[in-house]
Amino acid sequence: MKTVLTKSPQRAAKFILSDEVVAFPTETVYGLGANVFSHEAIEKIFRAKNRPADNPLIAHISSLSEIELLASRITSAAEKLIDAFFPGPLTIVLPKQTGVPDIATASLSTIGVRMPLHSTANLFLKACGVPLVAPSANLSGKPSPTTWQAVREDMDGAISCILKGDQTEVGLESTVVDCTSDEPVLLRAGAITLEQLREIVLQTRLRTAADENLTVRSPGLKYRHYSPKAKVILVGQSKEAVASTGSAYIGLDAPAEIESWQQVLVCRSVRDYAHSLFQFFRQCDAMDVQVIYCQRVVETGLGMALMDRIRRAAHS
Ligand code: TXA
Numbered sequence: 001m002k003t004v005l006t007k008s009p010q011r012a013a014k015f016i017l018s019d020e021v022v023a024f025p026t027e028t029v030y031g032l033g034a035n036v037f038s039h040e041a042i043e044k045i046f047r048a049k050n051r052p053a054d055n056p057l058i059a060h061i062s063s064l065s066e067i068e069l070l071a072s073r074i075t076s077a078a079e080k081l082i083d084a085f086f087p088g089p090l091t092i093v094l095p096k097q098t099g100v101p102d103i104a105t106a107s108l109s110t111i112g113v114r115m116p117l118h119s120t121a122n123l124f125l126k127a128c129g130v131p132l133v134a135p136s137a138n139l140s141g142k143p144s145p146t147t148w149q150a151v152r153e154d155m156d157g158a159i160s161c162i163l164k165g166d167q168t169e170v171g172l173e174s175t176v177v178d179c180t181s182d183e184p185v186l187l188r189a190g191a192i193t194l195e196q197l198r199e200i201v202l203q204t205r206l207r208t209a210a211d212e213n214l215t216v217r218s219p220g221l222k223y224r225h226y227s228p229k230a231k232v233i234l235v236g237q238s239k240e241a242v243a244s245t246g247s248a249y250i251g252l253d254a255p256a257e258i259e260s261w262q263q264v265l266v267c268r269s270v271r272d273y274a275h276s277l278f279q280f281f282r283q284c285d286a287m288d289v290q291v292i293y294c295q296r297v298v299e300t301g302l303g304m305a306l307m308d309r310i311r312r313a314a315h316s
Pocket residue numbers: 026028029030031032055056057058091093105108110111112114134135136137172173174175176187188216217218219220221
């Protein structure tokens with residue numbers, strides 16, 4: 001299959017309307033979109049990504065009125081979080097509307113809904129005229145793509161079209177919150193922080209071991225994620241990292257012996273670190289780096305999501 005590259009949301013939307021798959025930019029990472037009501041198109045997403053069929057997809061909307069096509073009930077907690085954070089990097093899990101095909105949500109009775117804060121994504125969704133399910137546009141197991149070139153690396157020949165945009169701003173996937181009850185549960189940390197969620201709904205809590213249906217609530221969490229080919233090692237201070245050809249370093253503090261590393265990225269802030277992490281992983285893979293040292297950050301605010309992704313990369 002030839003993969004068309006375009007900057008035109010209208011041209012890209014035509015592929016969606018003929019049940020094809022299109023990659024598109026959002027503020028978090030690039031997504032792989034298909035019509036939420038097309039079983040046939042959604043099957044193509046799972047095939048292109050080589051994604052396990054029991055991992056549900058997030059539905060993307062461009063206007064709040066579309067929520068009722070997807071969710072059968074909007075809880076009061078959800079209403080508050082939607083008011084505060086839509087559009088933005090937040091996914092809200094709600095009871096699913098019967099019209100949504102089972103393949104979209106891996107047969108769960110719930111559905112994740114998100115409204116991107118990104119002008120190209122918004123124009124594209126509007127041109128499609130239907131909500132789109134969209135997982136991150138990487139091959140299953142690889143780091144999520146934050147540039148259209150990274151999408152092409154994984155998806156060239158496997159999907160019909162890539163809608164080109166800039167490098168994504170946030171660089172990590174959206175925050176996912178289960179809002180099916182009055183006590184929202186944070187399933188995946190992201191750019192909307194736990195502190196921000198609690199400011200709006202105080203009862204918002206982390207998952208605990210006592211959540212017996214843990215993996216049912218976010219099946220995706222059990223899979224390998226975000227991992228480069230290189231081995232990832234966490235370090236507290238930059239001096240614990242060992243420079244060599246074949247090793248790379250990313251963190252907030254500069255490491256010693258800058259000239260002895262194969263690749264080094266010193267980030268200005270946690271925000272900048274999150275923005276750059278996945279792209280850095282991909283660059284290191286392209287350069288055949290063997291070991292990537294990642295400096296730890298304090299786990300508050302965005303630091304919680306960043307450490308979550310680094311840890312998953314280190315443990316896989
Ligand atoms: O930022 C993002 O969320 C990006 C962009 C493209 O919007 N999308 C994304 O999708 O990261 P994906 O498929 O790579 O990750 C979706 C996560 C998975 O961990 C999945 O298990 C969880 O959300 N999820 C989706 N629907 C769910 C549901 N109904 N209940 C619980 N978890 C759900």
